[in-house]
Amino acid sequence: MTSFERLQNRMVGNPVDRPPNFDIMMQFATRHIDKPLRDYYLDHRVLVQANMAMLNDFQLDIVQAISDPYREAFDLGLEVSFPEQSLPISTSPLLREPSDLARLTTVDPVNGRRMHDRLEAIRLFREKVGGCTPIMGWVEGALAEAADLRGVSTLMLDLFERPDWVIELLEFCCEQAILFARAQMAAGADIIGLGDAVASQVSPAWYRLYALPYERRIFQAVKNSGGIARLHICGDTTLILHEMATSGADIVDIDWMVDYQKAAEISDNDGPAICGNFDPVKIMLQGSPEQVREAVINCLSIGGDKNLSAAGCEIPINTPYSNLHAQTAALSEYYSMA
Amino acid sequence: MSEFVEQLALCVERGKVNRESLYPPDLHGQDGTDELAKQALEQGLKPDTILEGCILGMDRIGAKFSENKAFVPELLMAAKAMTAAMTHLKPFFQSGAVKRKGTFVIGTVAGDLHDIGKNLVAMVVEGGGFEVIDLGTNVTTAKFLASIEEHPGCSVGMSALLTTTMVNMEGTIKAIKEKYPETLVLVGGAPVTKQYADKIGADGYSPDPQGAVAILNKKVA
């Protein structure tokens, strides 16, 4: 069974040889191939090489062009620096004043330095594993992108003080996300992930107003291009689980703070597959292989027959290899128990 | 408790900054923390009562936050309303009529851009009567040291949200303690624990801003 077949079967609840491993790997993958982090963010060849190593060495069932939140923002003009051995750093917002929004125009991803690099990554993935391993592209959700451009705390206050301006900004970000999602689909992506990290920090009422409508529109564009939609909101999303299920996502990621059993309710009756959700730090980074095994099997057994295996968020850079191997082994073991 | 303190606390809790502010809609056109503080001083109320109202309001919204009844934006808005009232206290702080309890330098450590929690801590500590110097995100050891140099006797707070940046705090604390052994250093952020704080030589840890204020208060008591 190829990873692609494994995913397709699993997403509709059909039998698989083992549930797909959908861990999010970025920094860890880079360290594994012994390259500077900076190269992973700036050079698609390094990103692809790191992902190929994850397939071969840890039996992942996905290759992923996700890297950091600032692909779109950089091309829109945000200042970002790339230290050799750390995450990209953005320290001053692009939209210092609300009036700065009038100067922003969407960028065709083909012409954007960092968006284009992601398109190249997807093309290279296509050449190497197209049709066998699901290829995931990535966009920032409108609310997350707005926060990247304006600064989270400022944006939160804007939501109280100039809600109409924020809507205008969200419309802009949504349009940019749709352009980027379509371009990634055209380059050969099978899945588009949408990251909306800050959505876990606002009230459910605000999630419905300021995040969900845009997630829906972006996912509609993904679906129209024949793609699989994956929603990723880090943090505690307990209060918005049922709304997230209406975003149009086929896969909803669940972070570790959420009760996975409760999350599984959204999978019932044609709902999305859920993906998660053991603690990336306490279990994957700091736990023992036996704890990883237990956590993986526990999630699989309560997540419903469509759920995919992954830590709640990115696998930390210094995760011991033995813990990742324990996850792989647990996935096969789970199948043999069934 | 005086009616004034109660009224100011309500405006802080609800994030009502001034008469013009659109938020919250049900208080539209009414005085906010800005006007209330100004009037209070004109009427000869003690500046301390303003502080009292601010602290009470922040306590209330903080409690709602812990119960999942208020969220980060509501907390930030309350903090903004609090700041609007505190601005009127500036001259009293400067003249020494109202004493700030001390100076608190805070920043998110090098490599880390998460600033929501750091901002909340900064605002609540300010509400607690301290002068706050916010160094922003991605703050290097050199920057912390320079700020301590500039504010003799200050306390320092470091925030880290990533397991990879949390480890940077140890070196920074060492450097601070070498040059300014008297400096009180607090650490926090989601992955940080009391045990970790002890291990790296921090003087204090708190999972929330209120705890940070309590530790700082102890120092000045």
Ligand code: B12
């Ligand atoms: C919002 C968010 C973001 C936003 C940040 C926006 C911003 N300007 O802050 C964005 C999208 C930019 C982001 C980026 C990333 N993030 Co992020 N993010 C989050 C999220 C969802 C919420 C964090 C938050 O603001 N919480 C709310 C505040 C109020 O809580 P808090 O910070 O803990 O603060 C409280 C206390 O800790 C305490 N406190 C805080 N500081 C201090 C200081 C002192 C002195 C004291 C006493 C107390 C104290 O008081 C605060 C109030 O109660 C968390 C998930 C989560 N729920 O924790 C992930 C999370 C922190 N992010 C994570 C990751 C991995 C990343 C990225 C590396 C992803 C990537 N590969 O691109 C990047 C890193 C960017 C960088 N260089 O820093 C991981 C960290 C894992 C780990 N432990 O190492 C988390 C935990 C998600 C996860 N489950 O894996 N993220």
